[in-house]
Amino acid sequence: MGKVAFIFPGQGSQKVGMGLDLANEYPVCKKIFDAADERLQFSLSEIIFSGPAETLKKTENTQPALLTTSVAILALLKEHGISADYVAGHSLGEYTALVAAQAMSFEDAVYTVRKRGLFMEEAVPFGQGGMAAVLGMDRKQLENVTKEVTENGDLVQLANLNCPGQIAISGTKAGVEKASLLAKEKGARRVIPLEVSGPFHSELMKPAAEKLAAVLDEVAISNAEIPVIANVTADIMQEADDIKQKLIEQIYSPVLWEDSVRKLLELGVDTFVEIGPGSVLTGLVRKVDRSVKTYNVSDKESVMKFVDEFKKEAK
Numbered sequence: 001m002g003k004v005a006f007i008f009p010g011q012g013s014q015k016v017g018m019g020l021d022l023a024n025e026y027p028v029c030k031k032i033f034d035a036a037d038e039r040l041q042f043s044l045s046e047i048i049f050s051g052p053a054e055t056l057k058k059t060e061n062t063q064p065a066l067l068t069t070s071v072a073i074l075a076l077l078k079e080h081g082i083s084a085d086y087v088a089g090h091s092l093g094e095y096t097a098l099v100a101a102q103a104m105s106f107e108d109a110v111y112t113v114r115k116r117g118l119f120m121e122e123a124v125p126f127g128q129g130g131m132a133a134v135l136g137m138d139r140k141q142l143e144n145v146t147k148e149v150t151e152n153g154d155l156v157q158l159a160n161l162n163c164p165g166q167i168a169i170s171g172t173k174a175g176v177e178k179a180s181l182l183a184k185e186k187g188a189r190r191v192i193p194l195e196v197s198g199p200f201h202s203e204l205m206k207p208a209a210e211k212l213a214a215v216l217d218e219v220a221i222s223n224a225e226i227p228v229i230a231n232v233t234a235d236i237m238q239e240a241d242d243i244k245q246k247l248i249e250q251i252y253s254p255v256l257w258e259d260s261v262r263k264l265l266e267l268g269v270d271t272f273v274e275i276g277p278g279s280v281l282t283g284l285v286r287k288v289d290r291s292v293k294t295y296n297v298s299d300k301e302s303v304m305k306f307v308d309e310f311k312k313e314a315k
């Protein structure tokens with residue numbers, strides 16, 4: 001086995017009941033869910049395990065819920081002596097990557113992302129902003145589309161550069177609608193409005209970034225022990241001060257996911273392990289390079305299967 005990257009999903013991958021089988025069976029996993037409840041002073045685990053889905057879908061619950069579930073799985077892998085050469089996470093997932101790299105304690109991270117979710121919700125009144133996924137259009141062309149619409153008075157920008165031909169745009173409701181139409185006119189294959197509660201990773205999130213900066217002042221951030229690929233630059237971040245700055249910028253900057261995957265490939269990674277519910281990131285990695293090995297670990301069965309394979313390969 002060459003180099004291994006652990007990658008962590010962001011919002012949209014959550015589902016009611018995630019991590020329940022692991023918490024029931026493995027004390028090391030249950031401990032993480034308990035620690036989240038204690039740090040947040042309410043039963044997040046109950047929302048994760050029992051829902052309702054509407055409550056779990058609220059950004060301020062989704063963010064700590066996904067982080068907690070991914071970290072619980074991570075703790076189990078660690079117990080089996082499995083670690084990564086590099087880590088990266090998509091948007092919210094970057095916090096999980098920082099926990100994996102020991103740059104943040106789990107308790108501080110879960111507290112921070114709960115606040116981050118609240119700040120992102122508050123930044124733009126509901127219904128005034130939005131996002132859409134644009135398929136089958138190249139980055140430069142789409143950037144020109146968003147610039148044209150923004151220059152005409154309706155802010156919209158590239159938000160998630162996920163893989164070739166899949167880019168999310170974010171901005172004001174009118175900006176996203178106008179850019180969606182213009183993108184179609186200029187040859188985009190499809191445009192899908194995203195079910196999100198706000199214009200994430202756009203300039204409209206700057207008020208959230210200012211509030212987040214104050215929270216990041218309260219928590220301890222250390223140098224990362226494993227190199228983390230930053231969303232904002234698609235490059236390695238390891239110094240504590242740099243990490244803090246990048247987390248603030250990340251809220252209103254595009255997520256350079258495709259570039260991050262390419263950076264990991266350049267660094268010699270040939271095995272990507274998506275830790276957490278869903279398989280969104282695995283799909284994106286495969287669209288960048290089909291030749292790499294990918295694993296999804298999200299429940300007891302997939303974790304144990306991966307542990308077995310990993311140990312065989314390591315022999």
